[in-house]
Amino acid sequence: MENQKLSSLQLELLNVYSFQPDEEDLFAIRKLLADYFSDKLISRVEQAVSEKNITEEDLNRWLNE
Template sequence: MQSQKLTSLQLELLKVYSFEPKEEDLLAIKKLMAQYFSDKLQCNIQKSIDEKGITEEDLKNWINE
């Protein structure tokens, strides 16, 4: 069986959890991570829209399909 290495993110999270943070701190970290990845996704979506010349009308049409 092949062992899998942990990613840099996983290693950093293990460091955080090793300190046994309070539940409120864990929730704050989860919110920060969720916001970060949400912002990154929105940025990538906007970049694709700009590169492909997608209009608001195109988006509305796709939603209604």
């Protein structure tokens, strides 16, 4: 089996979990991560829509395919 190195994010999360956060803190951390990646995705979609002149109609059609 090949040795796999942990990413910076994985190492940072291990540091957080080493402090034994309670359920409330874990929920808050999960929400922060979800919000961050959601915002990042929305930003990228908005950029692609702008650059490629994609309309709301196009997006709705793709969602329903």
